Amino acid sequence: MKTGRFGTFFNRFTRDVHGNLTMLTAFILTSLMVLVGLAVDLEFIFRQKARVQYAMDSAVLAGALSRQAGATNAEVVSDIRQYVSPLIDSAGGGMSCTTVSVTFSDDSEDILGRMRCTQPTFLSNLIGNDDMSFTVSSTSTFSVGRIDVSFVFDVSGSMNSNNRLSSLKTAAITAFDELLPDDQVRDGTVRLGIVTYNNAVNAGAYFDKVTRGVTIPADATNSGAISNYNSYNSARMYDQATGKRFMYYQDGTCTESDPDECDQHGDYDWDVARWFWEDSTARDTCVY
Incomplete structure (x- = not known):
């Protein structure tokens, strides 16, 4: 085809x-x-x-x-x-x-x-x-929430020199006038707190937490005392039996046969002992 x-x-x-x-x-x-x-x-x-x-x-x-x-x-x-x-x-x-x-x-x-x-x-x-x-x-x-301001004023003896206390009063008045002017309605949106201290602060119920306060019973063994020494010697310790405040220290006994070798390089048996403060019965809640 x-x-x-x-x-x-x-x-x-x-x-x-x-x-x-x-x-x-x-x-x-x-x-x-x-x-x-x-x-x-x-x-x-x-x-x-x-x-x-x-x-x-x-x-x-x-x-x-x-x-x-x-x-x-x-x-x-x-x-x-x-x-x-x-x-x-x-x-x-x-x-x-x-x-x-x-x-x-x-x-x-x-x-x-x-x-x-x-x-x-x-x-x-x-x-x-x-x-x-x-x-x-x-x-x-654009709103401003509640404002809480706390002032802690040092009124100890050192503030009496160099016009410090007078300057503190002037600064405090200026701060209060700025935060709470006379024409501002007192509706609770701005609250001011004032705390003064001299040589101590009352910690109240928080005293033990602030100072690591701890009550320790009598030491049954030297090893137990050493354990307490290592754990609590930086805390505020009280003897359970007397309620007195104390601190641990170590008392050493030289084990050298030659007394002349009982120096800083000699061998010792260390015993832990308690040293009590003179005012150890005072149990206030002030941190100094």
Whole structure:
């Protein structure tokens, strides 16, 4: 059966593989260009979003500080928007953002700032993606919780020299006036505590913990005494039988046959003994 010239040409065309590699290469290169374009634009978008987030965080924090200083809600909104605007302009890249939306929560005393930005693309627009958008938000608390301040004043004898006590009084008055001014409502949000000390501090119920106070029964053996010596000699120890305060010390007996060798290098049998304080019966709760 004769196919004619057209049939012959068609058969040759379908069997011809010349140029296939060129077409495949063109397809792969086009796909790679699209992927590279998306990657470049996405990386730039992430950097722009980080800049905007930083600007929003800083602006909302500044607004919270203004609110604490007594600014009205309208003034805070104006401060936040004025703070954000130059930071957004400095980001560049043709990015545009909506006006910052500011919300106040009276219950939690929070300030919420929110803004949406649009960034033109550089390479993705080749496939019809002309821009990318993102939203950032930030929250800051403008309330001030309860403040508890404790002052510990040294009124010992050393404060009488060099006008120290007078300076202490002046500094204390200044601190009190700053923390509790006369026009501030006494609602308990600021509480001050004052403690003075001279030569001792009353530890009260915490005395034993502060001093590692421990009552020790009589030592049944020398090894037991040595064990107590190693464990408690830095603590505040009391004899169980007498209630007297004591400390351990070691009493050595030279075992050298030649008395001349009973020096610091000689051999000794060491016995642990208790040395009692003269005022050891005093069981106050003051730490000196």
